[in-house]
Amino acid sequence: MRHRGIACAVCNFQRKKCPQDCILEPYFPQDHPQQFQNAHNLFGVKNMLKTLQNLDDQEKKDEAMRNMIYEANVRAKDPVGGCYRIVLELEKQIKMAKRELACSILITRMLY
Numbered sequence: 001m002r003h004r005g006i007a008c009a010v011c012n013f014q015r016k017k018c019p020q021d022c023i024l025e026p027y028f029p030q031d032h033p034q035q036f037q038n039a040h041n042l043f044g045v046k047n048m049l050k051t052l053q054n055l056d057d058q059e060k061k062d063e064a065m066r067n068m069i070y071e072a073n074v075r076a077k078d079p080v081g082g083c084y085r086i087v088l089e090l091e092k093q094i095k096m097a098k099r100e101l102a103c104s105i106l107i108t109r110m111l112y
């Protein structure tokens with residue numbers, strides 16, 4: 001439940017009154033200004049609003065915002081690599097797991 005009378009991080013940043021039906025408030029509560037700042041730096045308020053307006057399903061809206069916020073936070077921590085570095089690391093782990101599995105299968109076949 002949101003605190004009435006307290007602007008969300010977006011409205012606070014834009015120095016405007018946070019309306020009852022503020023569509024960005026659920027994603028950027030007033031106690032998470034850095035999260036908003038990261039998302040604003042990477043995507044901009046206009047693009048986040050456009051994304052939300054182009055999606056009709058609430059689940060898709062939530063998922064899109066979760067992804068944008070995640071990507072923005074990762075980018076803020078790692079401005080060069082961002083999510084790409086995470087994808088590379090996960091691909092490396094998958095490759096290692098596949099090799100380990102292949103070795104285990106080979107050893108199992110040799111033993112039995």
Ligand SMILES: [Zn+2]
Nearest residue numbers: 008011018022
């Ligand atoms: Zn607001």
